Amino acid sequence: xxxxxxxxxxxxxxxxxxxxxxxxxxxxxxxxxxxxxxxxxxxxxxxxxxxxxxxxxxxxxxxxxxxxxxxxxxxxxxxxxxxxxxxxxxxxxxxxxxxxxxxxxxxxxxxxxxxxxxxxxxxxxxxxxxxxxxxxxxxxxxxxxxxxxxxxxxxxxxxxxxxxxxxxxxxxxxxxxxxxxxxxxxxxxxxxxxxxxxxxxxxxxxxxxxxxxxxxxxxxxxxxxxxxxxxxxxxxxxxxxxxxxxxxxxxxxxxxxxxxxxxxxxxxxxxxxxxxxxxxxxxxxxxxxxxxxxxxxxxxxxxxxxxxxxxxxxxxxxxxxxxxxxxxxxxxxxxxxxxxxxxxxxxxxxxxxxxxxxxxxxxxxxxxxxxxxx
Amino acid sequence: xxxxxxxxxxxxxxxxxxxxxxxxxxxxxxxxxxxxxxxxxxxxxxxxxxxxxxxxxxxxxxxxxxxxxxxxxxxxxxxxxxxxxxxxxxxxxxxxxxxxxxxxxxxxxxxxxxxxxxxxxxxxxxxxxxxxxxxxxxxxxxxxxxxxxxxxxxxxxxxxxxxxxxxxxxxxxxxxxxxxxxxx
Numbered sequence: 001x002x003x004x005x006x007x008x009x010x011x012x013x014x015x016x017x018x019x020x021x022x023x024x025x026x027x028x029x030x031x032x033x034x035x036x037x038x039x040x041x042x043x044x045x046x047x048x049x050x051x052x053x054x055x056x057x058x059x060x061x062x063x064x065x066x067x068x069x070x071x072x073x074x075x076x077x078x079x080x081x082x083x084x085x086x087x088x089x090x091x092x093x094x095x096x097x098x099x100x101x102x103x104x105x106x107x108x109x110x111x112x113x114x115x116x117x118x119x120x121x122x123x124x125x126x127x128x129x130x131x132x133x134x135x136x137x138x139x140x141x142x143x144x145x146x147x148x149x150x151x152x153x154x155x156x157x158x159x160x161x162x163x164x165x166x167x168x169x170x171x172x173x174x175x176x177x178x179x180x181x182x183x184x185x186x187x188x189x190x191x192x193x194x195x196x197x198x199x200x201x202x203x204x205x206x207x208x209x210x211x212x213x214x215x216x217x218x219x220x221x222x223x224x225x226x227x228x229x230x231x232x233x234x235x236x237x238x239x240x241x242x243x244x245x246x247x248x249x250x251x252x253x254x255x256x257x258x259x260x261x262x263x264x265x266x267x268x269x270x271x272x273x274x275x276x277x278x279x280x281x282x283x284x285x286x287x288x289x290x291x292x293x294x295x296x297x298x299x300x301x302x303x304x305x306x307x308x309x310x311x312x313x314x315x316x317x318x319x320x321x322x323x324x325x326x327x328x329x330x331x332x333x334x335x336x337x338x339x340x341x342x343x344x345x346x347x348x349x350x351x352x353x354x355x356x357x358x359x360x361x362x363x364x365x366x367x368x369x370x371x372x373x374x
Numbered sequence: 375x376x377x378x379x380x381x382x383x384x385x386x387x388x389x390x391x392x393x394x395x396x397x398x399x400x401x402x403x404x405x406x407x408x409x410x411x412x413x414x415x416x417x418x419x420x421x422x423x424x425x426x427x428x429x430x431x432x433x434x435x436x437x438x439x440x441x442x443x444x445x446x447x448x449x450x451x452x453x454x455x456x457x458x459x460x461x462x463x464x465x466x467x468x469x470x471x472x473x474x475x476x477x478x479x480x481x482x483x484x485x486x487x488x489x490x491x492x493x494x495x496x497x498x499x500x501x502x503x504x505x506x507x508x509x510x511x512x513x514x515x516x517x518x519x520x521x522x523x524x525x526x527x528x529x530x531x532x533x534x535x536x537x538x539x540x541x542x543x544x545x546x547x548x549x550x551x552x553x554x555x556x557x558x
Contacts, residue, residue, distance in 0.1 A: 027423045049392045049424040073416055077389040363415065 002082040003093035005069055007105035010095065011126055013067075014038045014297065015107070015304035021066045023058075023092070025051065025081050026073050026099070034367045036071060036095075036102055036127065037297040048077035055084045062090060074098040100362055102127040106152050108134075109304045111290065114241050116220040119160075122290065122305050123152065129294050129369045130176050131306055135240055137217030142166040143189075144238060144246050145292045146179035148361060153183055164189045165216055166223075168208060170248030170292060171235040172197035174261040175340040175369040177361050178350045181205075194227070194234030202352040208236050228279055230272025231257035231371070233264075237280075245287035245310060250275055252291040253299045253308050255372035256319030258336055261343055265333045273328055276320055285311030295372050319373065332373050341367040375484045375558070377445065378406040384441065388416045392424050395446070399430060402448045405500075405524075407433070407482045410444040417442055431520065434488035436558060445484045459529040463516055463541035465549040475514035480528045481547070489547070491518065492555040499524045506535055514539040522546045 013020050019040040024031050025048035035043065044061060051058060062068055062085070070085070070092055072078040078094040085092045095102065105127055111120040118137035125131070125147055133144040134153060141162040143153050146169075157164050164187040169180045171194060181203060184191035192208040193201065210227035224239045231249040235257075238246040249257045256276060259268035290307040299306050314320050322328040340346070342364040348354045349361070356364065381398050383391040391412045398408060410421065418435065421444050425432035433445035468477065468491060477494035479486050486496040497505050499519070509515065515537060519525040522544050529542045543550075 027419050029419060029423075047420070047423060047427070048389050049396075049420060050427055052389075052393060052396055072388065074388060076387045080389050080393075 002070075002079070002086045003091070004096045005093040006096055007101050007127075008107075010036060010038075010069070010102065011105060011107045011304075013041075014126055015300065019066060021063050021068045023062070023068060023070045023081070024072070025070060025077050030073065034099070036099075039297055042066070048072060048081055051081055051084065055081070055088060058085070059088055059090065062092075064090075068092040070094045071102075072098050074100050099127070099366075103362070103365060104149055106132075106147065106149060107304065108152070108156055111244065111288075111305050111307065114221060114243075116217070118217060118221045118241070120240060120244055121156070122307070123147070123156075124300075124304060124306065128176060128365065131290070131292055131294065132179075133246060133290065135216065135221065135223065136160050136162045137221040139163060140165045140216040142168065142214065142216050142223060143180075143183060144168045145170055145173075145248065146183050148177040148179040148182070148365075150179040150183040150186060153179070154186060157187070163187070166190055166192060166214055168192045168223075168238060170194075170237065170246065171232040172201075172347060172350050173249075173292075174343040174347050174350075175293075175371050176365055177346055181352065194232075194236045196229070197232050197234030198351075200351045200353070210236070226279070226283075228275040230259055230268055230275045231261070233268060233271065235275075239283075239287065242284075243286075243288060244307075245283070245289050246292075247289055248292045249371050251280065251289060251313070251317070251320075252293060252295065252372050253289065253306060253313065254317065255295055255374040256317070256332070258371060258373050259332055260336055261339065261347075261371070265336070269329050269332050272332060273325060280310075281314075283310065285309070285314065289313055293369050293371050295369075295374065336373065337370050340370045341365070375409070375445070375487055377409045377482075377484055378402070380409045380411070382411050383417075384411055384413045386412070386414060388414055388420065390414075391417045392420055395421065395424070396428075399428075399446070399448055404448055404450040405482075406448050407484050408446045408448065409484075410446065412442045412444065413440065414442075417444065421446070431485075433485050434558070445488065447482060447485065459526045459533075459542045461529070461541050462544045465518075465543050465545045466551070468516065468518075468543060468550065469552045471516060472514070475516065476509075477516045477518060477543075478509070478528070479518050480524050481519050485520065487556065487558045489554045489556055491547075491550060492553045494518065499528050502528055502531060506532075509537065511537055512539075514541070516541050516543050518543040518550075519546045521548050 031045040070078040070082040075098040082094040123132040167184045193205045195207040212225040214223040287310040294306040422432040431447040436443040479494045480499040517525040
């Protein structure tokens with residue numbers, strides 16, 4: 001019997017840096033575009049349709065001393081290949097639900113305790129590199145940059161016995177479908193979105209304004225909004241409890257945001273520069289930067305979270321160390337990485353202009369997030 | 375479009391569309407065309423990649439009402455392509471032939487539909503013998519297919535039937551860089 005591996009089990013291998021051999025049987029293009037990343041993972045890509053006549057030639061290429069996992073897009077082909085290998089006497093597993101399931105898997109990890117019994121959680125979407133946040137304090141919660149799998153946040157809130165009071169999006173996302181609106185509809189929470197990003201939005205929302213301040217759990221914990229345009233014209237950061245700095249898609253651990261996903265790179269590059277080199281520099285260097293994405297698996301801390309002290313990033317992050325403005329302008333407008341899959345459609349979903357089915361949403365979100373410039 | 379065989383794999387998930395296509399392909403004669411109707415989005419990338427890896431010809435795709443209709447043609451990659459007909463014509467000169475000559479495309483109807491030399495006429499090789507009367511013996515005829523193999527056989531047959539000014543277009547559509555017309 002081949003073993004069925006859950007995404008949760010793979011998350012454990014990723015976070016704890018265990019070694020794993022992945023036989024990815026998707027076609028070469030899909031594999032080159034996007035795969036399961038792990039620091040100690042080894043890969044072999046052979047499309048399933050080249051294995052229809054048997055796996056004899058493949059067997060010598062598989063390790064004897066490592067866990068082997070067969071992966072495909074939705075699981076069907078990986079079961080077929082895993083069974084073929086198993087028949088030859090080698091134990092292998094397959095990924096339940098394939099890359100589709102991996103793309104949607106979310107691991108909630110505690111970032112820190114906050115004062116008065118509060119807690120801050122990061123929801124790490126390992127397959128896609130998306131990071132969402134939940135702050136809980138004395139029976140109330142706020143969610144920032146929720147991904148579209150809203151039941152994850154609802155279930156977590158139930159578990160913690162808290163009511164979600166606020167839902168924030170730091171900007172109008174282009175690489176993944178936001179769960180903000182749906183989550184607010186389901187929980188009765190108020191959905192906040194920066195006004196400048198919401199000009200074309202067709203549903204009701206509350207304006208997330210510069211310097212706006214929110215409290216949850218009575219008045220025990222505060223969230224402060226800071227207008228910080230550049231990735232989008234409305235991008236707004238949030239500081240939680242004067243210590244945790246949610247930078248959205250403006251500043252990442254090892255990279256900075258890209259200004260072009262709404263088609264306005266030239267217009268917004270000045271804003272991005274201003275935010276990274278002036279607005280942010282007025283803030284305390286001991287803030288912990290918690291972005292809305294990670295790009296490479298090496299950005300994961302030992303406990304699986306993604307985040308780093310702002311002062312350290314000021315030294316280490318290349319995007320914060322380009323003194324020459326022209327060099328900066330070039331870096332963020334020339335040679336940009338490919339744009340995320342279906343990003344225009346995704347923006348329209350997030351504006352409420354189109355309402356694709358679940359299946360269509362999955363297709364749109366396939367692939368890496370590509371929101372950053374390194 | 376007219377094809378030799380049809381395969382319906384609607385509703386089937388990966389890997390079944392390709393498993394079924396492979397099985398069907400095994401039963402076909404070399405040169406036969408196959409239409410595969412699928413609803414699996416993955417087949418869009420995987421069928422061409424599979425055809426490429428096995429040496430079969432992937433002709434093209436039509437998307438219609440949520441269905442993906444693939445067109446393929448069975449090839450025998452082990453067969454060495456030997457060209458016998460002596461009078462050949464460089465494909466690069468095809469756009470500068472005289473206006474009273476004719477380009478005859480002997481590929482299958484579906485291959486022709488997915489892209490052919492502008493102004494060429496289509497008579498698939500298998501139907502050529504029955505349609506010789508459509509052709510004018512006084513005209514120069516440039517015969518083209520995908521690679522130059524079927525057109526070679528067509529040239530030989532035309533010569534045997536009294537067509538003297540016949541040329542085999544070397545490399546066929548594979549080598550043609552000029553204006554391509556579609557009829558799908």
